[in-house]
Amino acid sequence: MIRTFFLRAKNWQIFLLVFIIPTSAEAIGVLSAIAKIPSPNDFREREFLSGLFAIGISIVLLWLWSLGSFLVQIIQPQQGLNRGLLAFAVSYPATYILIGIPIILHPSVWSFAVIFPFHVLAFGCVIYALYFVSRTLAVAESGRPATLSDFGVPFCLLWLYPVGIWIIQPRINRLFANTRRADLFPATTKI
DSSP: OOHHHHHOOOHHHIIIIIIIHHHHHHHHHHHHHHHHOOOOOOOHHHHHHHHHHHHHHHHHHHHHHHHHHHHHHOOOOGGOOOOHEEEEEEEEHHHHHHHHHHHHOOOOOOHHHHHHHHHHHHHHHHHHHHHHHHHHHHHHHHOOOHHHHHHHHHHHHHHHHHHHHHHHHHHHHHHHHHHHHHHSSSOOOOO
């Protein structure tokens, strides 16, 4: 149901959900924290803002998972893309944010040393998710194996998602509509 929402939604709906709502909530949180001028020992505002950040990032990751899992279903299986690896690539950063934020909010030299490799892995997972979605989009649209020149622009658009949503989402909508139409009205064979 969630995946279908992300596949059917118009670009403005995705932009609102993925960018405007989380950014507005974070801005309100920051302004309220500045207005209160908390003491250095009061971490409640930071935890609240970090929670808003985590929600925003989780929505983006859910959008990427929805796109990637749909696109991998419509391309040929021999393309060498692993849906399980995509699931890990989007679930690990979301989990890392929930676990890593309390550690980051209470910094120490040891906590930084411990969290840094996990942070790098989370960043690598996000890069892989962007790569996966952009490559599968290029393959789904062209019907042939994708080269870097085929999926480089979609990768950059996904990376800069506030701009890329306006270009990528209509392409996803077209693919979803064509796939749904093919499922509802299979081609008849002529004898």
